[in-house]
Amino acid sequence: MTRFRLALALLGLIPLASPQAQDLPPDRVLRVAPHADLRTLDPVFASIVITRMHGLMIYETLFAWDSKLQPHPQMVDSFSTAPDGLSWTFTLRPGLLFHDGQPVTSRDVVASLKRWMARDTVGGKLAEYAAGLEVVDARSFVLRLNRPMGLVPFALGSAVGQIPVIMRESDAATDPMRPVTTTIGSGPFRFNREEWRSGARVVYDRNPDYRPRAEPADGLAGGRVVKLDRVEWTIMPDPATAAAALQAGEIDIWEQPSQDLLPVVARARGVAVDRYASLPNQAMLRPNHLFPPFNDPRARLAMALATDQGDFLAAGFGDEQWWKRCGSYFVCGSPNGTEAGAEPYAAPDLDRARRLLAESGYKGERVVLNSSYDIAPIGRMAEVAAESLRRIGMNVDLQFADWGTVTTRQANRGPVSEGGWNLFVTTASGATMQSPVTNIGTNMGCDRAWSGWPCDGEAERLRGAVVDAPDEAARQAATAALHRRLAEVQPYRVLGQYDQPYARRANVSGVLNAPVMVFWNIEKK
Known part of the structure; x- marks a missing residue:
């Protein structure tokens, strides 16, 4: 162990290497500094990115999105659709095994999908079309619909929000409102619970029983070929510590480098900075729609008019080369990137914001804004949010905690x-x-919506029209109509979009273009 790593370990910033890791050659262990600590283990319960990354390590889904977000069979071997479009029959790949050695069966699939449909935005939309899920035999099952839906494979391969991972039937029987605490999947890695140290380290071991698909890896689709024996996530909340560890070769990948340290990291010998996602990320300010003041849409419009995207993005992501203003809920530059109806909120209007806030009935009540500096850009943007809302008379109580507590x-x-x-x-x-x-924030299905629980029947009707559209032209028109409604009711304030690069040692290759960072296909030389 180098002096640098030993010093960090003695300070409690990273754990000493385990005996198992010491026994492996260096090129068989990948050491990663992820963007946050892992607190919640159930990717069907939580939509946070670190839990989704964890879920994709140990679980699989029936379909998977490629780098262009197109679905391909993953656990599914074959499938067919009835001529009327009202039933889909699926057969699982042979040889699928859970980490405890038990075969994956259709009973596990049906139980897992039912739980996911009760939790997720995409799953909830599929549930509106579903008339039933039936087991045919150990490897086959049928999804019956009450009306045709062409997005079934796309939904079953969802890599966003709460993902439709396949768990053991006994785990999937857990109340959807309670997280599963076991970690038995069928994916390419196994969770090493014995070496898990909350706030310090998360460890995954290669699953020797896993059989990857034969197709080349593409995004999340294709063969999930593991070229390493072990992946260690070392939790480093301090960006300077992570930057120093990367430059010293004590970690191999820094998943989300701090933007203000990027120039230093990019110039370091033996370090490369890359992007792994083709679409930019979105920043947002999410209000709670259940209670005043934001249960009134006028208060949410006031919030939009009080905030300037440039202030947030500059604070969060530094140099403008990494970010841009965008009023689209569906991401500028994407196939659905309309800004229809958002034009009035492109620039602040503090006088109008104050009038709307007064009309909403707000009288100076305390407004609690939760945030964390564990993810530095989020903490910095929270400070901008507090100051922006105070300018229009909100009594903002900005509270910081660790990211696990916030989520x-x-x-x-x-x-x-x-x-x-x-x-x-x-x-x-x-x-x-x-x-x-897939947009979790624009689901306004009341109790079925993501944290904040927005409720608007008209927005949900228009969202359904997008799914039901018979062709691409009709879908684009329906999307624009939905976007105009969203601008009127503001389920959240779009703060713009940004590119999030990652940094790696130059001897690391094979990082895939995917919605989140995944660790198959990667090798060290």
Whole structure:
């Protein structure tokens, strides 16, 4: 162990290497500094990115999106659709095994999909069309629909929000409102629970029983060929520590480098800076629609008019080469990137914001804004949000905690007096936000919506029209109509979009273009 790594270990910033890791050749262990600590293990319960990354390590889905977000069979071997489009029959690949050695069966699939449909934006939309899920035999099952839906493979391969991973039937039987705490999947890695240290380290071991598909890897699709024996996530909340560790070769990948340190990292010998996602990410300010003031749409419009995207993006992501203003809920530059209806909110209008806030009935009540500096851009943007809203007369209580606490609190539906919240800043991948079907923030289905629980029947009707559109022209028209409604009711404030690069040692190759970073196909030389 180098002096640098030993010093960090003694300071408690990274753990000492385990005996298992010490026994492996250096080129068989990948050491990663992820953007956040792993607290929630269930990717069907939580939509946060670190949990999704974890889920894709140990679980699989029936279909998977390629680098262009097109679905391909993953766990599915073959499928067919009835002529009337009202039933889909699927057969699983042979030889699928859970990490405990038990075969993956259709019973596991049916139980997993039902739980996912109760949790996720995409799953909830599919549930509106579903008339039933039936087991045919150990490897085959049928999805019956009440009306045709052409997006079934796309939905079953979703890599955003709460993802439709296949769990054991006993785990999938868990109440959808409670997280699963076991970690038995069928994916290319196994979760090493014995070496998991919250706030310090997460470890995954190669699954020797996993059989990858024969197709070349493309995004999340194709063969998930593991070329390493072990992946270690070392939690490094301090960006300077992560930057120094990367330059010293103590970690191989820094998943989300701090933008202000990028110039230093990019110039370092033996380090490369790249992008792994084709679409930019989106930043957002999310209000709680259950309680005043943001249960009134006028307060949400006031929030939009009080905020300048440039202030947030500059604070969060530094140099303008990494970000751009964009009023589209569905990401500028994506196939659905309309800004229809968002034009009035492109620049702040503080006088109008104050009038709307007064009309909403707001009288100076405390507004709790939760955030964290564990993800530095989010913490900096939260400070901008607090200052922007104070300018129009909001009594903002900005509270900082670790990111795990912030995301746990997001699920609290109670008032602030009972540990609830009014606002938080977060980010989401372009792959998540680019479609009305997958955008978790524009689901306004009340109790079925993501944290913040917006409720608007007209927006949901228009979102359904996008799914039902018979052709691409009709789908684009429906998307524009939906976007105009969203601009009127502001389920969240779009803060613009940005590119998030990653940094790696020059001897690391094979990082895939995908909605989140994945660790198959990667090798060290």
